[in-house]
Amino acid sequence: MREAYHVELENLANNLAGMSSQVADAMERATRAMLEVDLELAEQVISDDVKVDDARAECEEQAYALLALQAPVATDLRTVLAAIHAAESLERMGDLALHVAKAARRRHPEPVLPDAVRSYFSEMGEVAVRLARQAEQVIKTRDVDAARTIESDDDRVDDLHRHLFTVIMDKEWPHGVASAVDVTLLGRFYERYADHAVSVARRMVFVVTGKMPGYTSDDI
Protein backbone atom coordinates (compact mmCIF):
# COMPACT_ATOMS: atom_id res chain seq x y z
CA MET A 1 0.00 0.00 0.00
CA ARG A 2 1.44 3.36 -0.99
CA GLU A 3 0.24 4.98 2.20
CA ALA A 4 1.96 8.37 2.00
CA TYR A 5 0.93 8.76 -1.61
CA HIS A 6 -2.73 8.23 -0.89
CA VAL A 7 -2.61 10.60 2.05
CA GLU A 8 -1.16 13.22 -0.32
CA LEU A 9 -3.96 12.61 -2.83
CA GLU A 10 -6.53 13.03 -0.08
CA ASN A 11 -4.88 16.25 1.06
CA LEU A 12 -5.12 17.57 -2.45
CA ALA A 13 -8.86 16.90 -2.59
CA ASN A 14 -9.30 18.41 0.89
CA ASN A 15 -7.50 21.58 -0.14
CA LEU A 16 -9.74 21.86 -3.15
CA ALA A 17 -12.84 21.45 -0.99
CA GLY A 18 -11.38 24.08 1.33
CA MET A 19 -10.98 26.49 -1.58
CA SER A 20 -14.63 25.97 -2.56
CA SER A 21 -15.68 26.83 0.94
CA GLN A 22 -13.44 29.94 0.92
CA VAL A 23 -14.86 31.27 -2.34
CA ALA A 24 -18.43 30.53 -1.23
CA ASP A 25 -17.82 32.58 1.92
CA ALA A 26 -16.18 35.32 -0.14
CA MET A 27 -19.15 35.63 -2.49
CA GLU A 28 -21.62 35.49 0.35
CA ARG A 29 -19.90 38.34 2.17
CA ALA A 30 -19.21 40.33 -1.01
CA THR A 31 -22.92 40.17 -1.91
CA ARG A 32 -23.91 41.26 1.57
CA ALA A 33 -21.35 44.06 1.54
CA MET A 34 -22.78 45.26 -1.75
CA LEU A 35 -26.44 45.02 -0.79
CA GLU A 36 -26.00 46.40 2.71
CA VAL A 37 -23.38 49.00 1.77
CA ASP A 38 -20.98 47.57 4.34
CA LEU A 39 -17.47 48.92 3.73
CA GLU A 40 -15.81 46.91 6.46
CA LEU A 41 -17.15 43.65 5.12
CA ALA A 42 -16.07 44.58 1.58
CA GLU A 43 -12.55 45.31 2.85
CA GLN A 44 -12.47 41.93 4.54
CA VAL A 45 -13.35 40.11 1.34
CA ILE A 46 -10.71 42.10 -0.54
CA SER A 47 -7.95 41.30 1.92
CA ASP A 48 -8.95 37.62 2.21
CA ASP A 49 -8.59 36.94 -1.52
CA VAL A 50 -4.86 36.38 -1.16
CA LYS A 51 -5.67 33.26 0.87
CA VAL A 52 -7.51 31.76 -2.10
CA ASP A 53 -4.57 32.60 -4.35
CA ASP A 54 -2.21 30.90 -1.90
CA ALA A 55 -4.43 27.82 -1.70
CA ARG A 56 -4.43 27.59 -5.48
CA ALA A 57 -0.63 27.79 -5.59
CA GLU A 58 -0.45 25.08 -2.95
CA CYS A 59 -2.83 22.82 -4.88
CA GLU A 60 -0.73 23.21 -8.00
CA GLU A 61 2.48 22.46 -6.16
CA GLN A 62 0.96 19.36 -4.59
CA ALA A 63 -0.35 18.18 -7.94
CA TYR A 64 3.01 18.79 -9.57
CA ALA A 65 4.84 16.84 -6.88
CA LEU A 66 2.40 13.95 -7.16
CA LEU A 67 2.91 13.81 -10.93
CA ALA A 68 6.67 14.03 -10.61
CA LEU A 69 7.12 11.54 -7.78
CA GLN A 70 4.24 9.08 -7.82
CA ALA A 71 3.35 8.56 -11.48
CA PRO A 72 -0.38 8.37 -10.72
CA VAL A 73 -2.62 6.40 -13.11
CA ALA A 74 -6.35 5.90 -13.69
CA THR A 75 -8.57 7.55 -11.04
CA ASP A 76 -5.55 8.94 -9.23
CA LEU A 77 -4.28 10.58 -12.39
CA ARG A 78 -7.71 12.04 -13.12
CA THR A 79 -7.86 13.39 -9.57
CA VAL A 80 -4.57 15.22 -10.04
CA LEU A 81 -5.51 16.58 -13.47
CA ALA A 82 -8.94 17.65 -12.27
CA ALA A 83 -7.42 19.32 -9.22
CA ILE A 84 -5.13 21.46 -11.39
CA HIS A 85 -8.06 22.65 -13.50
CA ALA A 86 -10.50 23.01 -10.63
CA ALA A 87 -8.02 25.01 -8.57
CA GLU A 88 -7.79 27.52 -11.39
CA SER A 89 -11.59 27.79 -11.65
CA LEU A 90 -11.88 28.25 -7.90
CA GLU A 91 -9.26 30.97 -7.91
CA ARG A 92 -11.22 32.78 -10.62
CA MET A 93 -14.34 32.48 -8.48
CA GLY A 94 -12.44 34.13 -5.65
CA ASP A 95 -11.40 36.94 -8.00
CA LEU A 96 -14.99 37.48 -9.11
CA ALA A 97 -16.11 37.79 -5.49
CA LEU A 98 -13.24 40.25 -5.09
CA HIS A 99 -14.58 42.33 -8.00
CA VAL A 100 -18.00 42.51 -6.36
CA ALA A 101 -16.43 43.62 -3.08
CA LYS A 102 -14.35 46.25 -4.90
CA ALA A 103 -17.46 47.64 -6.59
CA ALA A 104 -19.07 47.98 -3.17
CA ARG A 105 -15.98 49.78 -1.87
CA ARG A 106 -15.72 52.07 -4.91
CA ARG A 107 -19.24 53.45 -4.55
CA HIS A 108 -19.24 53.64 -0.77
CA PRO A 109 -21.07 55.31 0.97
CA GLU A 110 -23.50 55.21 -1.95
CA PRO A 111 -25.08 51.85 -2.80
CA VAL A 112 -23.83 50.31 -6.03
CA LEU A 113 -27.20 49.04 -7.07
CA PRO A 114 -30.42 50.93 -7.74
CA ASP A 115 -33.30 49.49 -5.74
CA ALA A 116 -34.95 48.21 -8.91
CA VAL A 117 -32.32 45.47 -9.41
CA ARG A 118 -31.44 44.65 -5.78
CA SER A 119 -33.67 41.63 -5.62
CA TYR A 120 -32.11 40.10 -8.75
CA PHE A 121 -28.65 40.39 -7.26
CA SER A 122 -29.83 39.10 -3.95
CA GLU A 123 -31.07 35.98 -5.69
CA MET A 124 -28.06 35.61 -7.99
CA GLY A 125 -25.81 35.88 -4.94
CA GLU A 126 -27.79 33.24 -3.12
CA VAL A 127 -27.73 30.78 -6.01
CA ALA A 128 -24.06 31.42 -6.78
CA VAL A 129 -23.04 30.76 -3.18
CA ARG A 130 -25.17 27.65 -3.12
CA LEU A 131 -23.44 26.39 -6.27
CA ALA A 132 -20.02 26.87 -4.68
CA ARG A 133 -21.16 24.99 -1.56
CA GLN A 134 -22.52 22.20 -3.76
CA ALA A 135 -19.22 22.06 -5.60
CA GLU A 136 -17.52 21.62 -2.24
CA GLN A 137 -19.81 18.70 -1.46
CA VAL A 138 -19.21 17.16 -4.87
CA ILE A 139 -15.44 17.36 -4.32
CA LYS A 140 -15.86 15.65 -0.95
CA THR A 141 -18.35 12.99 -1.98
CA ARG A 142 -17.57 12.50 -5.70
CA ASP A 143 -21.32 12.34 -6.17
CA VAL A 144 -21.95 12.45 -9.91
CA ASP A 145 -25.68 13.08 -9.57
CA ALA A 146 -25.09 16.05 -7.29
CA ALA A 147 -22.61 17.36 -9.87
CA ARG A 148 -25.34 17.27 -12.49
CA THR A 149 -27.71 19.23 -10.23
CA ILE A 150 -25.19 22.06 -10.20
CA GLU A 151 -25.52 22.29 -13.94
CA SER A 152 -29.29 22.76 -13.80
CA ASP A 153 -29.08 25.24 -10.89
CA ASP A 154 -26.68 27.30 -12.96
CA ASP A 155 -29.48 27.88 -15.47
CA ARG A 156 -31.24 30.06 -12.89
CA VAL A 157 -28.24 32.39 -12.72
CA ASP A 158 -28.12 32.57 -16.52
CA ASP A 159 -31.84 33.47 -16.62
CA LEU A 160 -31.40 36.25 -14.08
CA HIS A 161 -28.32 37.51 -15.91
CA ARG A 162 -30.25 37.69 -19.17
CA HIS A 163 -33.21 39.36 -17.51
CA LEU A 164 -30.96 42.13 -16.13
CA PHE A 165 -30.25 43.23 -19.68
CA THR A 166 -33.89 43.86 -20.40
CA VAL A 167 -34.08 45.96 -17.25
CA ILE A 168 -31.05 48.05 -18.20
CA MET A 169 -32.06 48.43 -21.82
CA ASP A 170 -35.43 49.83 -20.83
CA LYS A 171 -35.85 53.33 -22.30
CA GLU A 172 -37.14 54.45 -18.94
CA TRP A 173 -33.95 53.37 -17.09
CA PRO A 174 -33.55 56.34 -14.79
CA HIS A 175 -30.20 55.68 -13.12
CA GLY A 176 -27.72 56.86 -15.72
CA VAL A 177 -24.92 55.25 -17.68
CA ALA A 178 -22.48 54.68 -14.78
CA SER A 179 -25.04 52.68 -12.90
CA ALA A 180 -25.96 50.70 -16.00
CA VAL A 181 -22.31 49.80 -16.46
CA ASP A 182 -22.04 48.70 -12.84
CA VAL A 183 -25.12 46.54 -13.10
CA THR A 184 -23.94 44.99 -16.37
CA LEU A 185 -20.52 44.13 -15.01
CA LEU A 186 -21.79 42.85 -11.68
CA GLY A 187 -24.37 40.67 -13.40
CA ARG A 188 -21.57 39.26 -15.53
CA PHE A 189 -19.44 38.55 -12.44
CA TYR A 190 -22.17 36.39 -10.93
CA GLU A 191 -22.83 34.62 -14.18
CA ARG A 192 -19.12 33.80 -14.59
CA TYR A 193 -18.81 32.73 -10.98
CA ALA A 194 -21.65 30.23 -11.38
CA ASP A 195 -20.16 28.97 -14.63
CA HIS A 196 -16.86 28.23 -12.93
CA ALA A 197 -18.70 26.31 -10.21
CA VAL A 198 -20.24 24.17 -12.95
CA SER A 199 -16.78 23.63 -14.43
CA VAL A 200 -15.45 22.43 -11.06
CA ALA A 201 -18.35 19.99 -10.78
CA ARG A 202 -17.68 18.70 -14.29
CA ARG A 203 -14.07 18.04 -13.39
CA MET A 204 -15.27 15.86 -10.55
CA VAL A 205 -17.53 13.94 -12.92
CA PHE A 206 -14.41 13.35 -15.00
CA VAL A 207 -12.59 11.99 -11.94
CA VAL A 208 -15.34 9.46 -11.35
CA THR A 209 -16.34 8.46 -14.87
CA GLY A 210 -13.19 9.10 -16.89
CA LYS A 211 -15.24 10.96 -19.47
CA MET A 212 -13.60 14.17 -20.58
CA PRO A 213 -15.83 17.07 -19.61
CA GLY A 214 -17.31 19.32 -22.24
CA TYR A 215 -17.21 17.00 -25.23
CA THR A 216 -20.95 16.90 -25.46
CA SER A 217 -23.13 18.79 -23.05
CA ASP A 218 -25.59 15.87 -23.08
CA ASP A 219 -23.04 13.67 -21.35
CA ILE A 220 -23.00 15.69 -18.19
Added chain:
Amino acid sequence: MAKRIEVKDLDIYYDKFLAVQGVSMTIQPRSITALIGPSGCGKSTFLRTLNRMHELVPNARVDGKIFMDDEDLYGPGVDPVSVRREIGMVFQRPNPFPTMSIYENVAAGLRLNSTRIKKADLDELVERSLRSANLWEEVKDRLNRPGSGLSGGQQQRLCIARAIAVQPGVLLMDEPCSALDPISTQAIEDLMLELKSDYTIVIVTHNMQQAARVSDVTGFFNLRGVGQPGELVEIDETTKIFSTPSNKATEDYISGRFG
Protein backbone atom coordinates in the same frame (compact mmCIF):
# COMPACT_ATOMS: atom_id res chain seq x y z
CA MET B 1 6.58 -13.58 -40.00
CA ALA B 2 4.71 -12.36 -36.96
CA LYS B 3 2.11 -14.86 -35.82
CA ARG B 4 -1.18 -14.48 -34.05
CA ILE B 5 -1.79 -16.42 -30.86
CA GLU B 6 -5.18 -17.52 -29.64
CA VAL B 7 -5.56 -18.99 -26.16
CA LYS B 8 -8.79 -20.73 -25.26
CA ASP B 9 -9.83 -21.78 -21.74
CA LEU B 10 -6.34 -22.63 -20.65
CA ASP B 11 -5.84 -24.31 -17.25
CA ILE B 12 -2.26 -24.78 -16.14
CA TYR B 13 -1.23 -27.44 -13.63
CA TYR B 14 1.84 -28.31 -11.61
CA ASP B 15 1.02 -31.96 -10.98
CA LYS B 16 -2.39 -31.82 -9.24
CA PHE B 17 -2.09 -28.16 -8.32
CA LEU B 18 -4.11 -25.85 -10.56
CA ALA B 19 -1.86 -22.81 -10.88
CA VAL B 20 -3.73 -20.78 -13.49
CA GLN B 21 -7.34 -21.16 -14.51
CA GLY B 22 -9.47 -20.30 -17.49
CA VAL B 23 -7.25 -18.00 -19.52
CA SER B 24 -8.58 -16.94 -22.90
CA MET B 25 -6.96 -14.22 -24.96
CA THR B 26 -5.98 -13.26 -28.46
CA ILE B 27 -2.53 -11.88 -29.05
CA GLN B 28 -2.32 -9.88 -32.25
CA PRO B 29 0.67 -10.08 -34.55
CA ARG B 30 3.01 -7.11 -34.75
CA SER B 31 1.97 -5.82 -31.36
CA ILE B 32 3.36 -5.86 -27.84
CA THR B 33 1.22 -7.46 -25.18
CA ALA B 34 2.28 -6.87 -21.58
CA LEU B 35 1.25 -9.17 -18.76
CA ILE B 36 1.25 -7.62 -15.31
CA GLY B 37 0.19 -8.80 -11.88
CA PRO B 38 1.54 -9.61 -8.44
CA SER B 39 4.19 -12.29 -7.87
CA GLY B 40 2.85 -15.80 -7.91
CA CYS B 41 -0.25 -14.99 -9.95
CA GLY B 42 0.90 -17.23 -12.79
CA LYS B 43 1.80 -14.76 -15.50
CA SER B 44 5.29 -16.24 -16.06
CA THR B 45 3.83 -19.72 -15.89
CA PHE B 46 1.30 -18.71 -18.51
CA LEU B 47 4.04 -17.22 -20.69
CA ARG B 48 5.93 -20.51 -20.57
CA THR B 49 2.93 -22.45 -21.79
CA LEU B 50 2.93 -20.38 -24.97
CA ASN B 51 6.10 -22.08 -26.23
CA ARG B 52 5.64 -25.35 -24.38
CA MET B 53 8.37 -24.70 -21.87
CA HIS B 54 6.02 -25.22 -18.95
CA GLU B 55 5.99 -28.97 -19.51
CA LEU B 56 9.75 -29.10 -18.89
CA VAL B 57 8.81 -29.08 -15.19
CA PRO B 58 8.11 -32.69 -14.12
CA ASN B 59 4.36 -33.47 -14.08
CA ALA B 60 3.45 -30.03 -15.34
CA ARG B 61 0.65 -29.94 -17.88
CA VAL B 62 -2.09 -27.84 -19.40
CA ASP B 63 -5.73 -28.19 -20.36
CA GLY B 64 -7.24 -26.05 -23.08
CA LYS B 65 -6.07 -24.83 -26.45
CA ILE B 66 -3.38 -22.56 -27.80
CA PHE B 67 -3.30 -21.78 -31.49
CA MET B 68 -0.53 -20.02 -33.36
CA ASP B 69 -2.26 -18.78 -36.47
CA ASP B 70 -4.10 -22.03 -37.32
CA GLU B 71 -1.68 -24.43 -35.74
CA ASP B 72 -2.76 -26.16 -32.53
CA LEU B 73 0.41 -25.93 -30.42
CA TYR B 74 -0.69 -28.77 -28.16
CA GLY B 75 -2.09 -30.90 -30.97
CA PRO B 76 -1.07 -34.53 -31.29
CA GLY B 77 2.20 -35.01 -33.06
CA VAL B 78 3.37 -31.43 -32.54
CA ASP B 79 7.06 -31.40 -31.65
CA PRO B 80 7.62 -29.08 -28.65
CA VAL B 81 11.10 -28.29 -29.95
CA SER B 82 9.71 -26.93 -33.18
CA VAL B 83 7.25 -24.82 -31.18
CA ARG B 84 10.14 -23.35 -29.19
CA ARG B 85 11.95 -22.60 -32.42
CA GLU B 86 8.95 -20.69 -33.71
CA ILE B 87 8.35 -18.93 -30.38
CA GLY B 88 11.55 -17.52 -28.93
CA MET B 89 12.12 -16.55 -25.34
CA VAL B 90 14.22 -14.01 -23.49
CA PHE B 91 14.64 -14.41 -19.76
CA GLN B 92 14.99 -12.15 -16.77
CA ARG B 93 18.70 -12.73 -16.31
CA PRO B 94 20.75 -12.49 -19.48
CA ASN B 95 21.96 -16.04 -20.16
CA PRO B 96 24.41 -16.09 -23.05
CA PHE B 97 26.21 -19.40 -23.40
CA PRO B 98 29.19 -18.58 -21.20
CA THR B 99 31.89 -20.44 -23.09
CA MET B 100 30.79 -19.28 -26.53
CA SER B 101 31.90 -16.16 -28.38
CA ILE B 102 29.48 -13.41 -29.24
CA TYR B 103 29.31 -14.76 -32.78
CA GLU B 104 28.71 -18.33 -31.68
CA ASN B 105 26.00 -17.26 -29.25
CA VAL B 106 23.97 -15.76 -32.07
CA ALA B 107 24.80 -18.64 -34.43
CA ALA B 108 23.97 -21.33 -31.87
CA GLY B 109 20.28 -21.56 -32.66
CA LEU B 110 20.92 -21.54 -36.37
CA ARG B 111 23.45 -24.34 -36.12
CA LEU B 112 21.03 -26.42 -34.08
CA ASN B 113 18.17 -25.87 -36.45
CA SER B 114 19.73 -26.20 -39.86
CA THR B 115 22.17 -28.95 -40.60
CA ARG B 116 24.03 -27.21 -43.38
CA ILE B 117 24.54 -23.52 -43.65
CA LYS B 118 27.25 -21.72 -45.58
CA LYS B 119 29.72 -19.65 -43.63
CA ALA B 120 28.87 -16.53 -45.65
CA ASP B 121 25.13 -16.99 -45.03
CA LEU B 122 25.77 -17.54 -41.35
CA ASP B 123 27.92 -14.39 -41.20
CA GLU B 124 25.14 -12.44 -42.79
CA LEU B 125 22.46 -13.80 -40.45
CA VAL B 126 24.58 -13.12 -37.37
CA GLU B 127 25.18 -9.57 -38.50
CA ARG B 128 21.54 -9.01 -39.33
CA SER B 129 20.42 -10.38 -35.97
CA LEU B 130 22.94 -8.28 -34.07
CA ARG B 131 21.86 -5.21 -36.04
CA SER B 132 18.21 -5.93 -35.27
CA ALA B 133 19.13 -6.20 -31.62
CA ASN B 134 20.92 -2.81 -31.82
CA LEU B 135 24.14 -4.47 -30.73
CA TRP B 136 26.14 -4.71 -33.95
CA GLU B 137 27.98 -1.38 -33.67
CA GLU B 138 29.11 -2.21 -30.14
CA VAL B 139 30.45 -5.71 -30.84
CA LYS B 140 31.37 -5.90 -34.53
CA ASP B 141 35.09 -5.63 -33.74
CA ARG B 142 35.08 -8.34 -31.08
CA LEU B 143 32.75 -11.03 -32.37
CA ASN B 144 35.11 -13.75 -31.22
CA ARG B 145 35.29 -12.56 -27.63
CA PRO B 146 33.14 -14.38 -25.05
CA GLY B 147 29.56 -13.21 -24.75
CA SER B 148 29.91 -13.25 -20.99
CA GLY B 149 32.35 -10.33 -21.24
CA LEU B 150 29.60 -7.92 -22.27
CA SER B 151 27.70 -5.66 -19.88
CA GLY B 152 24.34 -6.87 -18.55
CA GLY B 153 22.38 -4.76 -21.00
CA GLN B 154 24.55 -5.88 -23.90
CA GLN B 155 24.20 -9.52 -22.82
CA GLN B 156 20.44 -9.13 -22.81
CA ARG B 157 20.51 -7.69 -26.31
CA LEU B 158 22.79 -10.57 -27.30
CA CYS B 159 20.13 -12.97 -26.02
CA ILE B 160 17.53 -11.11 -28.05
CA ALA B 161 19.79 -11.36 -31.11
CA ARG B 162 20.12 -15.10 -30.46
CA ALA B 163 16.36 -15.44 -30.10
CA ILE B 164 15.56 -13.60 -33.32
CA ALA B 165 18.38 -15.21 -35.34
CA VAL B 166 16.16 -18.23 -35.97
CA GLN B 167 13.44 -15.86 -37.17
CA PRO B 168 10.66 -16.88 -34.83
CA GLY B 169 7.07 -15.72 -35.26
CA VAL B 170 6.68 -14.77 -31.65
CA LEU B 171 9.04 -13.42 -29.03
CA LEU B 172 8.33 -14.02 -25.36
CA MET B 173 10.09 -11.90 -22.76
CA ASP B 174 10.01 -12.74 -19.09
CA GLU B 175 10.94 -9.59 -17.18
CA PRO B 176 13.71 -8.84 -19.63
CA CYS B 177 14.77 -5.61 -17.94
CA SER B 178 14.47 -6.34 -14.25
CA ALA B 179 18.21 -7.02 -13.93
CA LEU B 180 19.19 -3.98 -15.99
CA ASP B 181 19.91 -0.32 -15.23
CA PRO B 182 17.61 2.39 -16.65
CA ILE B 183 19.82 3.10 -19.67
CA SER B 184 20.00 -0.56 -20.71
CA THR B 185 16.29 -0.84 -19.98
CA GLN B 186 15.59 2.03 -22.33
CA ALA B 187 17.73 0.38 -25.01
CA ILE B 188 15.70 -2.84 -24.68
CA GLU B 189 12.42 -0.94 -24.72
CA ASP B 190 13.44 0.96 -27.85
CA LEU B 191 14.45 -2.36 -29.38
CA MET B 192 11.09 -3.91 -28.53
CA LEU B 193 9.29 -1.07 -30.28
CA GLU B 194 11.44 -1.63 -33.36
CA LEU B 195 11.01 -5.40 -33.29
CA LYS B 196 7.25 -5.25 -33.09
CA SER B 197 7.04 -4.39 -36.78
CA ASP B 198 8.30 -7.93 -37.48
CA TYR B 199 7.33 -9.95 -34.44
CA THR B 200 4.54 -10.65 -32.03
CA ILE B 201 5.91 -9.75 -28.61
CA VAL B 202 4.59 -10.84 -25.25
CA ILE B 203 6.31 -9.43 -22.20
CA VAL B 204 5.88 -10.22 -18.53
CA THR B 205 6.90 -7.26 -16.41
CA HIS B 206 6.68 -6.08 -12.84
CA ASN B 207 7.39 -2.58 -14.01
CA MET B 208 3.99 -1.09 -14.69
CA GLN B 209 5.47 2.03 -16.22
CA GLN B 210 7.30 -0.23 -18.63
CA ALA B 211 4.05 -1.94 -19.57
CA ALA B 212 2.47 1.48 -20.05
CA ARG B 213 5.40 2.73 -22.14
CA VAL B 214 5.88 -0.13 -24.56
CA SER B 215 2.78 -2.26 -24.84
CA ASP B 216 -0.30 -1.95 -27.04
CA VAL B 217 -2.35 -4.33 -24.96
CA THR B 218 -2.06 -5.07 -21.24
CA GLY B 219 -3.37 -8.11 -19.44
CA PHE B 220 -3.74 -8.14 -15.66
CA PHE B 221 -3.33 -11.46 -13.85
CA ASN B 222 -4.29 -11.91 -10.23
CA LEU B 223 -4.81 -14.67 -7.70
CA ARG B 224 -8.47 -15.39 -7.09
CA GLY B 225 -7.59 -15.77 -3.41
CA VAL B 226 -5.05 -17.30 -1.07
CA GLY B 227 -4.28 -20.85 -2.23
CA GLN B 228 -6.49 -20.35 -5.28
CA PRO B 229 -5.40 -20.36 -8.89
CA GLY B 230 -4.30 -17.29 -10.79
CA GLU B 231 -6.57 -15.88 -13.48
CA LEU B 232 -6.60 -13.30 -16.21
CA VAL B 233 -8.70 -10.55 -14.66
CA GLU B 234 -8.77 -8.08 -17.52
CA ILE B 235 -7.09 -7.54 -20.84
CA ASP B 236 -7.56 -4.43 -22.92
CA GLU B 237 -5.77 -1.68 -24.76
CA THR B 238 -2.97 -0.33 -22.60
CA THR B 239 -4.37 3.21 -22.64
CA LYS B 240 -7.67 1.85 -21.35
CA ILE B 241 -6.05 -0.26 -18.62
CA PHE B 242 -4.02 2.68 -17.30
CA SER B 243 -6.77 5.30 -17.61
CA THR B 244 -10.13 3.67 -17.04
CA PRO B 245 -9.80 -0.06 -16.34
CA SER B 246 -13.10 -1.93 -16.13
CA ASN B 247 -12.20 -4.01 -13.13
CA LYS B 248 -11.65 -2.61 -9.65
CA ALA B 249 -8.91 -5.13 -8.88
CA THR B 250 -7.02 -3.88 -11.93
CA GLU B 251 -7.35 -0.27 -10.83
CA ASP B 252 -6.27 -1.14 -7.29
CA TYR B 253 -3.21 -2.94 -8.60
CA ILE B 254 -2.02 -0.28 -11.04
CA SER B 255 -2.68 2.47 -8.48
CA GLY B 256 -0.73 0.66 -5.79
CA ARG B 257 -3.81 -0.04 -3.66
CA PHE B 258 -3.05 -3.61 -2.75
CA GLY B 259 -1.31 -5.67 -0.11
